[in-house]
Amino acid sequence: MRIVFDLQSCQSPGSRTRGIGRYSLAHVRAFIEQASAHEVILVLNNSFSDAIELVQKDFADLVDPSNIRVFSALSGLFDMSAGNQWRHDASQLLYQDFIRNLKPDVFHVTSLFQGFNDAVTGIVNNHAGINSITLYDLIPFQYSESYLAGEPLQNWYFRKMQALKSADILLAISESSRQEAIEIIGLPPERVINISSAIGEHFYVSPCSHERKIELQVKFGLRDDYILYTGGIDSRKNIEGLITAYAMLPITLRDRHQLAVVCSIDSASRDRLYRFAKSAGLPACQLVLTGFVTEQELVDLYNMAKLFVFPSLHEGFGLPALESMACGIPTLVSNISSLPEVVGREDMQFDPRDPSAISHAIIETLSNPQRMADLREHGLKQVRQFSWKKTAETTLRAFENAVHEKSKQKPFFTGLSISVPDDTAQHRYPTPGPRPRLAFVSPLPPSESGIADYSAELLPELARYYDIDVITSQTEVSDRWIRGSFACHTPEWFEKNASRYERVLYHFGNSSFHSYMFGLLERIPGTVVLHDFFLSGILNYLQLSGIEPDCYAQALLRSHGYEALRAFHREVYESAKRYPANLPVLLQAQGVIVHSEHSRTLAAEFYNHGVGSDWICLPLLRIPKPLLDNATAKQRLNMQANSRITATFGFIAPTKLNIELIDAWAAVNEDKPDAYLVFVGRNSLDLYGREMLDRIEQSSARKRILITGFVSAEDYNLWLAATDVAVQLRTGSRGETSAALYDCISAGKALIYNANGSAAELPEMIARRVPDKFTLEELTQALSDLLNNTVEAEQFSQAALAYRERLSPSKVAQQYWQSIERFAFEHPLARQRQLLKQLRTLPDHTAxxxxxxxxxxxxxxxxxxxxxxxxxxxxxxxxxxxxxxxxxxxxxxxxxxxxxxxxxxxxxxxxxxxxxxxxxxxxxxxxxxxxxxxxxxxxxxxxxxxxxxxxxxxxxxxxxxxxxxxxxxxxxxxxxxxxxxxxxxxxxxxxxx
Structure with a gap:
């Protein structure tokens, strides 16, 4: 299980050093020691920044620092005026979202009744796990006139009561508190578990040295013998009743035993209690109000006391009584709420509403040495009934039982088990009604783009999972299947109608066909398929053409800082080669899909800090081409039947190493009249294109080296079928994945490629791999081997045909669906946008x-x-x-x-x-x-x-x-x-x- 504890109780100034904070710290520490088989996460509040390091130190030996998570709320929550309700409501939404994103199996709040003036607490709605709360008491509800003054405080408290009622389980710190929850809130008994309480191991019999005793007596004005009380001073603690009872003692007892009240106290309360004592006839020397004491001073004061008296009118548990017994001090307590179960003996109890009963119990005890010894012995035995280990074990059983019971409940919706392709555990997403509508944003045929062809192959398969409309800027869509099956809309129409779609899928590439997508993504969230890691080329084009002024410079600044911006102003084209400039797209994307781990490697290289860690890598979908047999294809292309065709597919460019291929092919085939080298694609229009033509012209085999120019899909398939050996080379990869290379694999061609970029991730058995930075001799040898060794070529061909099953459109489309749905439910930006939508609906938000x-x-x-x-x-x-x-x-x-x-x-x-x-x-x-x-x-x-x-x-x-x-x-x-x-x-x- 993943168990998340809200530990703001160990931070808040109002609780950290008091009973709730001490209880929470000890409880959670003991639980972690007992729950080693489970993952524990602690949640703290950044509003109490001074205490974060203290809590981290408290758990340094038990919890990995990465599992101590810090939540940020709004400031100024102490002001509960009507105009400030927005800050509380907004902080509560932030809190709910933060906890929900931790995906707890159990979320436990160690102190729910905080947050009126400091913390932000509550149960979490709409999460798959259980909500659990530590129940200390319902004292403010039962004494509302004293504790709930004013409507804002009352409203806040009753919202907390509703949270108690809505929680899956309550962990009561005593049987008394458990019964209160059952009787007052009306909870079923099985939902309230008594986990009891305990105290720290530093409370034990430890007589002080003479020097230490003198030190504390001087510091606090104490005599040798005193009656001790420790705890709070609010009205239910009954301090006035204790003072009245003390004043009723015989003067001889009072002269020998001071009354020491040990607790933090403000000056007004101090003055009030001293005035009350004076009115009761007590000399100033008989009542000692110590003020705040350290933990060690508290232990020592227990051990120095003659008698401990705890006259509280209501307690959730009553830790001071347990602490005093652990220190071997005879203890007397009230006979109501939880205190009888703490002391476990009726003759240690009195009626706290009757000062004479308190006074009589004190007299009877102090006057009887045998009774003092008997109470001391009983207390030391009784303490052993309570331990943090027992409390932790009971807590763990309660969590395990609650999770088990919830797992048996029938879910409200029908779920889909979705396994994502990056080895993430299965997730369940609701599918309550019609299939989601998806906007598919991409170029399409006849655009001269590999991404356009890819999208045309993906769309029919993805339509098994979504109702899809296509968003494209082009005026013509030539693919008849797409025209007949999907509505096509312009980006302008999409901006006005984006609310119709639950999902959006963007196909980003580094060409002008994707120009309109940058603005759309910024305004309309969606999952991004990053076909090219570098987007600097298209951004540079948009800026230089004036379509999107300053867009490239801004992308460089946001992606790479001022160094890249300075490089741009010095040499714009060099900056486009050096910097991908894609971080704005990556950070705006509601999930990123790539086709190779190489893209993730580039993200780590350029950005570090986990950028790319949550991406999903999917195979490049390829539909096996409906190819003719090799001989028929050659005939259709007017090639000789006995010709041996070496072909490479794609636009000609320096990054494709086309000239290197000419040189290696010529070394093997220049004197073979039946050997042909074919470049299936358009030649470059720049200097490299002219160099290509010059190199061909210089070759004696120039008539057998062909550049087809851009070809139709039909002719592309003819050349693919006619090819005997395919060669796909690449250098300076920018994260793109070669569709042409996968076409060759899917067609079962004997293939030569170099281990550059994403191609390096292919298994070596399916083709002949040469090094990324190969020599001319290495490429020449590979060509010679495959052209002359038909057995080896056939082995590669069969291995490629077996591999293409991974590229199956139906399998890849299913992985797309799984990935899009995972991002829609789990991606931080999806979560952030949902949170912002909720925040905008808060009353007074616009004001x-x-x-x-x-x-x-x-x-x-x-x-x-x-x-x-x-x-x-x-x-x-x-x-x-x-x-x-x-x-x-x-x-x-x-x-x-x-x-x-x-x-x-x-x-x-x-x-x-x-x-x-x-x-x-x-x-x-x-x-x-x-x-x-x-x-x-x-x-x-x-x-x-x-x-x-x-x-x-x-x-x-x-x-x-x-x-x-x-x-x-x-x-x-x-x-x-x-x-x-x-x-x-x-x-x-x-x-x-």
Whole structure:
């Protein structure tokens, strides 16, 4: 099981050092020790940033740091005015989304009744696991006049009561609390489990040394003998009743035994209790109010006490009574709520509403040494009935039973078991009605694009799972099947009607056929099939043609930083070769599908930090071509029957190594009149194309080297059938997958290819592989072997035919469906968009100021655990407009010489919110300026504040990775020193140049 604990109770100032915080810490620690076979995740709140490290230390020996997750809420929750309800509601939606995304089998809230003025707690709706809550008591409900003053607080409390009623199970800390839940809330008994309680091992009999005793007596004003009470001072604790009972003791007992009340206390309460004691006739020296004590001081004060009295009117459990017995102190308690089950003996109890009964119990005990010894002995035995191990074991059984019972319940909807192709465990997605409508965004035939042909083959198979409409910018679709089976719409129509579709699938490539997709993806979310990893070519075209001004420069900046932007302004075409510029598309995609692991490798190379880790790699679908036999195809092409055709398929380009193929083929076949080399595709129109023609013209076999130009699908299939040996070479792969190479495999051709990019992932047995950077001799030898050794060629042919089953359209389409559905339900952006949709429906959402909406966006962004590049922000707010030459040079160097895996940006607080200072950065680098952008922070980002911390909202201040340096230090800050700090290797160290 995956068990998620909300541990805000161990952070909140109101509970961390008190009973609930101590109980939660001990309970969860003991549970983890007993539940080693299960995964445990702890959830903390970034609003209590000071306590995060403390909790991490508490669990350092039990929980992997990656399993301590930090949730971000909005600030200012303490203000419960009507106008602030939006902040509570928005934080609750953020919280629900955060927990749901952890996919718990069990979600357990250690303290539900927090959140009115600090935490954000609750059960999680619509998740497959169970909701569980620790039930301490229902005291505020039973004493509402004292605890629930005002309608906002009452409304908040009763919403929490509804959460109790809606939870799958409650873990009560005593049988008394369990019965309250059954009787007051009306829960079935089987849903409320008594897990009891325990105390820490540091509570035990430990007499203080004489020196320690004197130290504590002096510090707190204590005598040798005192009656001890410890706990809270709210009205149900009955402190006034205890003081009244103490005042009724014989003066001789009071002179020998002070009354020590050990607890945190504010000055007003202190004054009130001292006035009450004075009115009861007590001298000032007889009542001691210690105020806050440390844990060790508490243990020592227990051990020094003569008697412990606990007159509480209502307890969920009553830990102080157990602690005092563990320290060997005779203990007296109230005879109501949970306390009788704690002490386990009737003569240790009194009626707390009757001060004379309390006083009589004290007199009877202090006056009888034998009774004192008897109570001490009983207490030490009784304590052994309680242990955190027992509580943890009971908790684990409760979780296991609840999960088992829920698994037997019939689901509300019919589910589909979907196994995704990247070895992820099966997922179940609801299919409650008609099939989803899918918008299929892609070029189609007759566009001269391999992606167009690919889409035409995928569409009929994918239509088994979706009702599909095609979105394309072209005016003509030549494929009759598509025209007859699918409605075709323009991108403009799609923008107006996008709400009709539950799913969108984009096919992205690096050519002009995909120009319209960038804007569509930005506005209409969907899954992206990334056929080409590099998108710099199409973006460069869009910018230079004026269709999308500045789009390439912006993509370079967002993908690769200012170094790439400077390279663009120096040599635009070289930058397109060097940088993929695809990060905006990757981050806007609601899931990415690629056809090779090589694309994932490129993502790690260019972006690092997990970009690509959640992609799904699917085989390149290929429908076996309806090919004629080899002899008939040659006849149709007017080729001689005895001709031996070596062919390569695809556009001619330097990356296809076409000239190298000419040289190797000529070395084998120049003097063989029946040997032909055919380039099935269009020649390049640039210098490389002319070089090709020159090389052919120089060959004595020039009449047997053919370039077909662009061919129809029918002629493409004829050449494929007529081919005896196919050769598909590639260099400088940009993540694309060669459809032509897979055509050759699917056709069962004897094939030669080099291990470049995605081709390197093919099994060697299906074709003749040469090294990525092969020599002319290696390629020549491979050609000679396959052309002259028909047995080897036939072996490769049969292996290729067997392999093509993996490329089956029906199998690949099913994997597409599985992947699209997985992304729709699980991808962080899908989750984020659903969350934003919910947030927009909140009352008063549109009335919120921009600063509140920015804070909300920051919190939502921080909660979405999505692999993105981390940023280091240098806060320029305190520097003003004057930048020294030394500072300008330092900042320029930091912007260009980036720490590995990081991006650096200059930011400034402007009109209440931070902005990224793109204009200033461009000026420092002497390149054309780019517009400033708003800043959304994330938990993995780092901040360097110059002079002092400036925070627009609490959300900025809560980021964990922060440093403050002075202006002169920034002037001398080196990129290496910055990288060492970001990698956690060293604090920021400024080195004089």
């Amino acid at each position: 919120q100021p921009s600063s509140a909406l920015v804070e909300l966006a920051c919190a939502a962004t921080q909660n979405i655990d999505y692999a993105q590049l981390p940023f280091c922000y240098i806060d320029m707010t305190c520097l003003g407009d004057e930048l020294t030459p030394e500072l300008q040079a330092s900042l320029a160097r930091l912007l260009i010489e980036l720490p590995k895996g990081w991006r650096v940006e200059l930011v400034q607080l402007i009109d209440g919110n931070y902005q990224i200072l793109c204009q200033l950065a461009c000026r420092l680098l002497d390149i054309p300026e780019s517009n400033n952008e708003p800043l959304l922070t994330r938990t993995h980002d780092a901040w360097i504040h110059v002079e002092r911390v400036v925070a627009a909202t609490a959300v900025y201040a809560r980021l964990p990775h922060i440093e403050v340096i002075q202006k002169d230090q920034l002037e001398r800050l080196t990129p290496q020193a910055l990288e060492n700090w970001l990698q956690g290797l060293a604090p920021i160290v400024v080195i004089d140049n």
